[in-house]
Amino acid sequence: MGHAWRPLAVAFAFILLILIVRIFVVPSDFMAKNGDYKYQWHRVSNEKDWKDFPVGYRGREFCGQCHPDKLEAINKSKHRKVECENCHVLPEAKKSTHPVNLQKSYKYKFIIGINKTRHLCLRCHQKLPYRPSVYRNFAKPVEFKMQDGEKHNPGMPCITCHDVHKASFK
Amino acid sequence: MNRRDLLKAGLVAVAGMVIPLNALEVFDDEAKAAVKAAIEMVPKKRRWAFVVDTRKCVGCGMCVKACKMENEVPFDADVSRTWVERYVVLKDGDVLIDSPKEARYGYTKNDPMGREIKEDEIAKGFFVPKLCNQCEKPSCVQVCPVGATYKTEDGVVLVDRTWCIGCGYCIMNCPYQARFFHPVYNTAEKCTFCYHRITKGMKPACVQACAFGVRKIGMLNDPNSEVFQIVMNERVMVLKPETGNEPNVFYIGLDKIVR
Numbered sequence: 001m002g003h004a005w006r007p008l009a010v011a012f013a014f015i016l017l018i019l020i021v022r023i024f025v026v027p028s029d030f031m032a033k034n035g036d037y038k039y040q041w042h043r044v045s046n047e048k049d050w051k052d053f054p055v056g057y058r059g060r061e062f063c064g065q066c067h068p069d070k071l072e073a074i075n076k077s078k079h080r081k082v083e084c085e086n087c088h089v090l091p092e093a094k095k096s097t098h099p100v101n102l103q104k105s106y107k108y109k110f111i112i113g114i115n116k117t118r119h120l121c122l123r124c125h126q127k128l129p130y131r132p133s134v135y136r137n138f139a140k141p142v143e144f145k146m147q148d149g150e151k152h153n154p155g156m157p158c159i160t161c162h163d164v165h166k167a168s169f170k
Numbered sequence: 171m172n173r174r175d176l177l178k179a180g181l182v183a184v185a186g187m188v189i190p191l192n193a194l195e196v197f198d199d200e201a202k203a204a205v206k207a208a209i210e211m212v213p214k215k216r217r218w219a220f221v222v223d224t225r226k227c228v229g230c231g232m233c234v235k236a237c238k239m240e241n242e243v244p245f246d247a248d249v250s251r252t253w254v255e256r257y258v259v260l261k262d263g264d265v266l267i268d269s270p271k272e273a274r275y276g277y278t279k280n281d282p283m284g285r286e287i288k289e290d291e292i293a294k295g296f297f298v299p300k301l302c303n304q305c306e307k308p309s310c311v312q313v314c315p316v317g318a319t320y321k322t323e324d325g326v327v328l329v330d331r332t333w334c335i336g337c338g339y340c341i342m343n344c345p346y347q348a349r350f351f352h353p354v355y356n357t358a359e360k361c362t363f364c365y366h367r368i369t370k371g372m373k374p375a376c377v378q379a380c381a382f383g384v385r386k387i388g389m390l391n392d393p394n395s396e397v398f399q400i401v402m403n404e405r406v407m408v409l410k411p412e413t414g415n416e417p418n419v420f421y422i423g424l425d426k427i428v429r
Contacts, residue, residue, distance in 0.1 A: 030317065039311050042320035046330040053366035056240040057375045081381040086232045091245040091274075110239055123230040123276030124381075130258060130295025131228050131277075137383035144228070149278065 056109040060084050066100070070165055077167040081137055087120060087164070088112050121158045122149045217306075217325040217418055218363055219390035219397045221406070222299050225423040227384045229254055229297035231276035236379035238274060240364065242354075249350040250274065251301065251361040252376055257427055258282040258295040265427050298428055299384060301376070302327065302348040302361035303409065303417030310340035310349060310360075319358065325390075325418055326365055331357045345413045363387065390418065 033040040063084040064071035074080055089110045102108035127146040135144040153161075163170045171179075237252045238245050253272035259265050266282035277297070280287055308327050311319050318334040321327050329340075334357035341349040341358055352359035364374035368387065372378075377385045388395030397420075400406065406420040409428070421428075 033323070039308065039321040040323075041317040043317075043330050043333055046320075046328065046333070047322055049330075050328055050362060050365045051369050053241075055367060055370070055372065056242075057236055057378055059378060079381075081383070083379055083381070086236070086379050086381070089235070089239055091235060091239060109242075119275070119278060122278040123232070124228055126278045128229075128277065128280050128295075129289045129292050130256075130297075132226060135382070136226055137381065 054107065054109060057083070057085050058108070062106075063088075073165045074167075077165060078142070079164065079167040085110070087115060090115060116157050116159055118149060118156075118158055121162075121164075122147075215325070215391065216323065217390040218304065218368060219325075219388065219401065220301070220304070220363065220419040221386040221388075221397050221400050221422065222301075222419065223384050223386070223422045224296055224298050226382045227254065227297040227299055228382055229256060229273060229277035230381075231273035232379045232381070233299060233376035233385065234272050234274040236375040237361075240367075240375035241362070243359065244353050245274065247353045248272070249353065249359070251348075251359070253300055255298045255300060255428075256282055256295065257298060257425065258287065259293045259427065260287070260291050261293045262291075267427075267429075296423070296425070298421070298424075299376075300346070300348070300409075301419065302363075303346055303415065303419040304361075304363060306416035306418060307414065309413070309415055310344045313339040313343045315339065322365075326363050326368075327360065328362055328365065329358050329360060331355050334358050345410050345415060346417075 027043050027045070029044040030042070031044060033042070033044060060071060060074075060083055070084075074082070074084075090113045093111045093113055096102070096111045096113065098112045102112065125146055127148045131144075131146065133144055133146065134141045158164075161169055231254055234250055234252055234254060235245075237243070238250055241251060243250060248271065250272040253269050254277075255267060255269045256273075256277060257265065257267050266285065266287075268283045280289075282295075304326055306325070308321060311321055311327060314320075315337065316333060316335055318330045319327065319340055320330070331352075336351065336356055336358070338351070338358070341351070344360075349358055349360045351357070364372075364376075367374055374385075374387055377387050386396050386400070388397030390397060390401065392398055400422070401420050404422060406422055407424045408417040408420060409424075411417075
């Protein structure tokens with residue numbers, strides 16, 4: 001074999017090696033779906049991986065199974081569009097105080113608790129000059145209740161006077 | 171050439187012509203059917219689309235909290251699949267745009283960009299929720315060197331975490347800054363329209379968490395869906411149309427200062 005052919009043989013061997021490794025490394029369902037190499041060139045089973053991702057937020061019906069009284073109260077109130085989990089999921093809590101172990105019994109992902117801080121209420125109800133003053137998610141628009149957190153009984157938890165589930169005074 | 175030779179040569183020639191004709195007959199009935207099915211399958215494009223009514227948004231940030239919890243993006247990390255921006259225009263012409271902590275704690279103070287602003291200085295202001303636009307022509311997908319990000323048949327752009335090498339091209343190439351590195355997996359991460367929920371008939375976590383009816387999701391080509399009705403009948407706009415990405419997230423009440 002001539003000296004010019006030897007490196008060429010090495011190059012071919014290298015290409016062959018890559019092709020062999022490829023058989024083992026690339027998943028068998030890696031393909032261009034519908035022949036679309038531009039946008040659908042992927043491992044097809046990954047679509048199922050995303051579909052199987054566990055659901056976290058369950059909605060008010062899930063909570064209502066054990067708390068029908070609370071569900072009924074809030075469904076009658078002006079807070080009826082607010083999901084239980086908006087307020088009761090505690091992102092920074094380490095341990096649940098919920099009497100039933102939801103993680104074990106329902107594979108529930110979050111830690112449930114009661115957040116009594118003013119900040120939680122002020123997320124929606126703090127008066128801001130650019131916050132919409134009319135609530136438009138009911139059949140008839142209503143005036144949106146806003147308070148200045150620095151002037152309206154500062155330091156006191158809102159729930160001292162207000163019942164959140166009734167969206168009115170206690 | 172005598173008659174015998176002519177007949178011999180003639181037979182060989184005919185036989186030789188027949189064999190290639192048979193060999194070329196690839197398109198038997200089954201093959202034809204498969205091709206036909208593929209042509210018919212070219213989908214009547216099913217498209218998930220999203221409508222954001224910015225006029226109703228109060229900036230409570232419950233959508234951001236819900237999204238971070240649902241999709242297991244660490245709550246303390248300063249990245250999020252969806253976020254809410256605050257736009258404040260002052261009477262002297264200044265525009266203040268911010269999104270502190272992606273609004274995961276909501277807006278409870280009048281302090282755009284950390285500045286104390288008096289109420290009578292403000293000309294106008296509003297909140298704009300943002301998320302991945304699930305573009306029709308996603309520029310993030312085109313640049314992926316390994317095929318780790320792709321568009322599903324119903325128009326949602328997803329990332330394959332097992333296949334992503336973390337090069338970050340897609341993060342740089344998204345004109346909406348909707349992508350980021352997941353702090354745990356160290357792969358590209360983005361909004362999936364809660365693909366695990368919409369494929370089960372549920373609404374995305376942010377849509378469910380919004381008490382103000384800002385966020386809506388539906389099939390863009392289903393005449394019965396609310397999204398179809400809004401896109402067809404109301405004045406909607408997309409973000410940065412000049413990029414040619416053709417977003418599937420439509421906004422009501424956008425202003426020219428929104429970027």
